[in-house]
Amino acid sequence: MNFKSFCKQVKQSAEELYAELYLQHQQQFSIRNQRIAVKKLQKIFEATFQLANEKGFQAMTLRQLATATKMSMGGLYAYIHSKDDLAQIIHSFLNHYCEERFSTLVSNDLSPKEELINLIRIHLYLSELMQPWFYFAYMETKNLSKKHKATAINSELWMENKLQKLIESGIKTKQFKENNSQIIASLIKALLQDWYLKRWKYKKRKTSVDTYAKQVEEMVLRTLEN
Amino acid sequence: MNFKSFCKQVKQSAEELYAELYLQHQQQFSIRNQRIAVKKLQKIFEATFQLANEKGFQAMTLRQLATATKMSMGGLYAYIHSKDDLAQIIHSFLNHYCEERFSTLVSNDLSPKEELINLIRIHLYLSELMQPWFYFAYMETKNLSKKHKATAINSELWMENKLQKLIESGIKTKQFKENNSQIIASLIKALLQDWYLKRWKYKKRKTSVDTYAKQVEEMVLRTLEN
């Protein structure tokens, strides 16, 4: 699997993405017309990522967001109940988005080693498609209410657990050597996160996600195998 | 080298640390009495880390900081010219601090492999000693002015470059196999950063910095060596 073939499987247009978002959070918007809503939502979220990922969500003002989206403050408030609401929607949609994709993409009939590689690639590719979302979610977890923060941490740990279990299976089936599976799982996650956290750097160096994935893969296998 | 022996070499009391900070930024404070200043500075910075690292620097208000340090707003302003000033001091002191320590701790008469391991350990141990500072610097770079942001990025790249050069020397001396030294250097840095970014997690799991260092070391050497 490479990024291109991955895209063919899962990629959707921006319109489809924001339609999904609209439907998921319909109750939170005052707008009934989906066509209009989807268009504006795209503008609002894209501008939010641009502003917030550059100078922080707290530092971004709704007036700036209104200017960037060419809407008025009043208009904006038809789409969000509050500023915190906006952040919360981003977190919760990304969560929903990933859960959905992972559940259809992760296969269970592979060997631990193959499944591990598969999981790594899926994570990297999804974060490539949704980079601003991932970056935002990572940097702005602090802004969430306790309840939503707990959800965020849980989905963090879900991935780590998944990795750890695969490593342990691999050890049992002797594909991997004895190892501290928990630390290694954390380290792998750190490598996966770096891809979307330092995206600007890799972009400048013209490192493709496939190159990156291959290097992570090699590092992980060399660590785990005999 | 382990963390304990490292501490014997470099560790200083909180008082010494903040005295160093006071002297470096003396012009910025209105307080002439060093004894008094050092005590208060410690309170101010520790409270800042607690508040800012939990909910973000922008979200932290100076009123909260005043309460936490049991000072009044007016009192606080004898120590900082502005809120941004406070962030800037943190960045610039950490920068100064690391430069100083690295320059005395990095040895140049070792083999590339040994020097690489040495560098990794120094970074981990320094970030262990100064965890709140490192965490703050990572999460709040956004708040800096353009000029200071550039400095921050430079010191980021300094470490990465250092790692890359050591990998390349190792390849030349055949200690290491052919490799993409630039990507691997970035990946190593990601592993180093995870230690202070996810400190809460490792603490809960009772993972010591030495255990962590050993695992990173193994991962790196297995990747680089034949």
Added chain:
DNA sequence: GTCTATACACAGATAGAC
């Protein structure tokens, strides 16, 4: 050196016209 009291700006949020 530290406090209290206060100025001032600007953010988030809403009401009501169109």
Added chain:
DNA sequence: GTCTATCTGTGTATAGAC
């Protein structure tokens, strides 16, 4: 559905007494 106008709270910052 979107705009303009406006309210209200609160954050940063300072002046001046002690």
